[in-house]
Amino acid sequence: MVTTIGRIFIFFISIACICPSLLYGQTLIKGEIIDSLQQPIPHAQILLRQTKDSGIVAFTQSDSLGSYVLKVRDTGQFMLFFKALSYETKHLPLTISRDTLIRRDATLRSNPIVFDEIVVRSQGPIRVNGDTVAYKADDFTYGDEMAVEDLLQRLPGIEVEDDGTIKFGGKEVEKVMVENADLFGKGYSMITKNLGAGLIDEIQALQHYSDNPELKGLEHSDKVALNLELKEEVKTSLLGNATVGYNSSNDYEARLALIAMGKKVQQYSFLNTNSLGYDPLGKIDHYLYSERPGTEPLSTFDLDLHPILNLNQSSPGLRDSRVRFNNSSLASYNIIFNPSDLLEFKLLSFATFEKDRFNREGIYTYDTNEEPVVNREEKSLTERIKNGFSRIQVSYKPTDNSHLKYDGLLFGKKGDSRSTLTFNDRESSELLDNSRREMEHYLDFTSRINEKNALLLSGRYQYKQQSEKLSARPFLPKEVFGNGSPSFDADQRNETDLWLFNLQAKTITRMASNFTVEVKAGTEFLDAALKTDLLMPPHISSHNILDEGYTNNNDLGYENIYIGLKSRYNFGSGSIFGAADINRLAYNTTDYLDVDNDDTILKYIEPRLGLKWEINKKNTMQITYLYNATATSFFELSSNYLFLGDRTFSRGVGIFGVFRGHNYLFNYTLGDWIDHFFVNATVLYNQKKESLSVNSIITPEYRLLRKQQGGFEDLLHFSLSTDLYLKALRNNLKGKLGYSSTHSKTNEINGENYLFYSHFLKPGFELRSVFDGVFNYIVGGSWKYHRNSSVVRHSNIDLTQFLDLYFDLSDTIELQLLAERYRLGGREKGNNHYFLDGIAHYELSKNKWKIKFEMRNLLNNHQFEQYELTDVGTESTFHKIVSRYFLAGVHYRF
Numbered sequence: 001m002v003t004t005i006g007r008i009f010i011f012f013i014s015i016a017c018i019c020p021s022l023l024y025g026q027t028l029i030k031g032e033i034i035d036s037l038q039q040p041i042p043h044a045q046i047l048l049r050q051t052k053d054s055g056i057v058a059f060t061q062s063d064s065l066g067s068y069v070l071k072v073r074d075t076g077q078f079m080l081f082f083k084a085l086s087y088e089t090k091h092l093p094l095t096i097s098r099d100t101l102i103r104r105d106a107t108l109r110s111n112p113i114v115f116d117e118i119v120v121r122s123q124g125p126i127r128v129n130g131d132t133v134a135y136k137a138d139d140f141t142y143g144d145e146m147a148v149e150d151l152l153q154r155l156p157g158i159e160v161e162d163d164g165t166i167k168f169g170g171k172e173v174e175k176v177m178v179e180n181a182d183l184f185g186k187g188y189s190m191i192t193k194n195l196g197a198g199l200i201d202e203i204q205a206l207q208h209y210s211d212n213p214e215l216k217g218l219e220h221s222d223k224v225a226l227n228l229e230l231k232e233e234v235k236t237s238l239l240g241n242a243t244v245g246y247n248s249s250n251d252y253e254a255r256l257a258l259i260a261m262g263k264k265v266q267q268y269s270f271l272n273t274n275s276l277g278y279d280p281l282g283k284i285d286h287y288l289y290s291e292r293p294g295t296e297p298l299s300t301f302d303l304d305l306h307p308i309l310n311l312n313q314s315s316p317g318l319r320d321s322r323v324r325f326n327n328s329s330l331a332s333y334n335i336i337f338n339p340s341d342l343l344e345f346k347l348l349s350f351a352t353f354e355k356d357r358f359n360r361e362g363i364y365t366y367d368t369n370e371e372p373v374v375n376r377e378e379k380s381l382t383e384r385i386k387n388g389f390s391r392i393q394v395s396y397k398p399t400d401n402s403h404l405k406y407d408g409l410l411f412g413k414k415g416d417s418r419s420t421l422t423f424n425d426r427e428s429s430e431l432l433d434n435s436r437r438e439m440e441h442y443l444d445f446t447s448r449i450n451e452k453n454a455l456l457l458s459g460r461y462q463y464k465q466q467s468e469k470l471s472a473r474p475f476l477p478k479e480v481f482g483n484g485s486p487s488f489d490a491d492q493r494n495e496t497d498l499w500l501f502n503l504q505a506k507t508i509t510r511m512a513s514n515f516t517v518e519v520k521a522g523t524e525f526l527d528a529a530l531k532t533d534l535l536m537p538p539h540i541s542s543h544n545i546l547d548e549g550y551t552n553n554n555d556l557g558y559e560n561i562y563i564g565l566k567s568r569y570n571f572g573s574g575s576i577f578g579a580a581d582i583n584r585l586a587y588n589t590t591d592y593l594d595v596d597n598d599d600t601i602l603k604y605i606e607p608r609l610g611l612k613w614e615i616n617k618k619n620t621m622q623i624t625y626l627y628n629a630t631a632t633s634f635f636e637l638s639s640n641y642l643f644l645g646d647r648t649f650s651r652g653v654g655i656f657g658v659f660r661g662h663n664y665l666f667n668y669t670l671g672d673w674i675d676h677f678f679v680n681a682t683v684l685y686n687q688k689k690e691s692l693s694v695n696s697i698i699t700p701e702y703r704l705l706r707k708q709q710g711g712f713e714d715l716l717h718f719s720l721s722t723d724l725y726l727k728a729l730r731n732n733l734k735g736k737l738g739y740s741s742t743h744s745k746t747n748e749i750n751g752e753n754y755l756f757y758s759h760f761l762k763p764g765f766e767l768r769s770v771f772d773g774v775f776n777y778i779v780g781g782s783w784k785y786h787r788n789s790s791v792v793r794h795s796n797i798d799l800t801q802f803l804d805l806y807f808d809l810s811d812t813i814e815l816q817l818l819a820e821r822y823r824l825g826g827r828e829k830g831n832n833h834y835f836l837d838g839i840a841h842y843e844l845s846k847n848k849w850k851i852k853f854e855m856r857n858l859l860n861n862h863q864f865e866q867y868e869l870t871d872v873g874t875e876s877t878f879h880k881i882v883s884r885y886f887l888a889g890v891h892y893r894f
Helices: 002-017 148-152
Strands: 029-036 045-049 056-063 067-072 076-081 089-097 102-103 106-108 122-124 126-130 134-138 158-161 166-168 171-178 200-207 223-230 238-247 252-261 265-274 326-340 343-366 375-394 404-423 426-450 453-475 490-512 515-535 551-570 574-590 600-614 619-631 643-646 648-651 658-673 677-698 703-728 731-749 752-769 775-789 791-809 811-822 832-845 849-856 863-870 873-882 885-893
Touching: 045 122, 056 067, 056 166, 106 703, 126 648, 148 158, 148 200, 166 223, 171 574, 238 791, 238 849, 265 677, 515 643, 600 658, 775 863, 811 863
Parallel strands: 029 102, 029 106, 171 223, 648 703, 677 731
Antiparallel strands: 029 067, 045 056, 045 076, 076 089, 122 126, 126 134, 134 200, 158 166, 166 171, 200 223, 238 252, 238 885, 252 265, 265 326, 326 343, 343 375, 343 873, 375 404, 404 426, 426 453, 453 490, 490 515, 515 551, 551 574, 574 600, 600 619, 619 658, 643 648, 658 677, 677 703, 703 731, 731 752, 752 775, 775 791, 791 811, 811 832, 832 849, 849 885, 863 873
16 A cells, blocks of 8 residues: 555656756845835835736745845846835846846835725734735644645634535635636635645635626626735745555555646646545535636526435534545646736646445434334445546637636546445345536637726536436335235436536626626527436336336426626615516426427516615625526426335426525624624525425335425525634634524325424534643534424434644644534433544654644544434434544655
């Protein structure tokens, strides 16, 4: 194993080292920046350009003493600019030859400037400049942060969810850039999970971010992006980090991140392989479905290709490193190439391999109008998944006020799952093979016609294909064909294909300084096909007691022609905005009998109104109303049953339809980043008077689920997040509160109709110290209350608490003690689980070599119980826990 990992490391390092952009020498430009009173000017910007108006070749900032060091690889004639707030900009001509040391000092004259709506303030480690909030990384670290993701979790106002999704001020981050270069889009987990935290100097949160420079001053954006500024000492041709580790259970980890920074070429290479439960990639959908400006597909139809069959349906309540038995590998190579100022080329590519092993026991209770159905199950599952992904982006600027972009991707997935099942003392095995392919081509053209007008043209083509085969040996729910049915084997086969073509034109016009109008028009063509079949012995299929059968051959085709109008009016400290999309949807469906129905035309309008009011610099509220449309999902078009595994059959509604709903949103923010106090509160109410409900037939041997019309649904959701810096205590307090309530008609169980009520409440907090001494801590917890009411009422309480202690014993030694307590509901009281971990870091060479020792699960827990509520009963599942182990590893930064 070590030999294989070593070879892979050498291979990736060799790739980076042979790149020509890494072979250049360096010129150092040093100097001091002072004012007319001979006082140093800190945080001044030093920029190197080839000409006055050309792009930036190199950039740095002066330190607290006004000194700066600028590293340059290029030679020739340049202009060196010195900029600082409230000072006049100064520039000097500069000639650079190979490998020289140049000194240039500058004296800047005072020139107080008033910026419209721009306030620059700084207090300690947080700096605010207009819409940018900047964090100094070293002021928020405890020393244990390995990846950027670990660092981001320490920052006030930033949340990192379990799947790697990042939020700033309650808003999901659109992208994470490195030195203002964007390559990964929504797939930023590639950076945050693999790049070392020790390389980062500053994290910048960019509010109201727009990635289309031609629309500056026209487009209103509420998006948020992050930019990672690297430390000056690592801004060399080659930088990165490497980690290797091995534990007493023969598990391992090996990570390598290489970044090559050049004037025209930036390269990112990542290698990650581990069996410690760590996910190096994040959500695959973030790489596939990054938002592309200008193309807005039909919002009523779900275009994602979701798996129909899934043998692994469990989601343990502990973090992955506690319960995941895996072998995960990632290899990725990515590049940004700028052959000229007019042309940019990007490549994002990766390949992954995942092998997971699961063992669980479960007691599943289904409420019926008679006696509840109780099933016992033991399951052992091995799942293998291979992913391959490549994405090419090309951007060309034919003029200064326009650009042309192409974005194309290819994705392939192949998986297989093998499970051994004991169900109520009956044994069976299930084998699932699945594959998935996706291809997309996207083209858009943006032209800034003049100061007040812009034109956007875009087109997109998509193809998606999915194939699934599930084999049951033997077929356990044979009683569905009669109690006297003999044992037999069966196969469920599913094929899904989807084609999409979209064209759209959009104009943006600023009618007045405070009034903007957008008009769009487009057409969208879709063709989707679903084929399913349950293959059984002939003598079994002839005794089918379900009249509807088990074969589906459905096809949906539609053409949607739409126009939309959107406007925004700014008044004083607020704005009013409204939009309306008018749709003419002509669709045609074909069922399994090859009955081709006539085209049906739907016409509907989706209006939206909103108000945003900035009461003052610390108080903002927003109110939005939307009357939206939601279509029947593709898999709900099935008119016959599908076998889903786990003794469950499901059938769709068999027709295409659009359901309308009212959505009300209220958001309020209070606070200011510099004052270290921020509150974000959101209330969402969704009302659907028409939706699909579920008709369930539940027996001890099988479940039949059938979608039907005639349902309704009301959803109320409230969330509150707070960030408060307690200056006197030098502590940062984060609080979260979530509440949701659902009222719907979703259940008809064994012929009886039931209303479904669900209430969910989850408060939580985290208190983090920021002491300068040898000791720091993080303490927190969450409390989750869940209550469901349908046939009967069930309630459940989960409790999570943790205490992390950090000891900075010297400049080279750090110790951590991590304690956790879980009470995950359970059928009996006292279902408590305690965990204790110990971690030690020893720095061999400052900012270079670090040795780590980890002791995980010191109390040696082996199993935990998770109790959950469903809309038809309860589930009590026992999961296996990763046993106690000791790990030694080494981390290197270069």
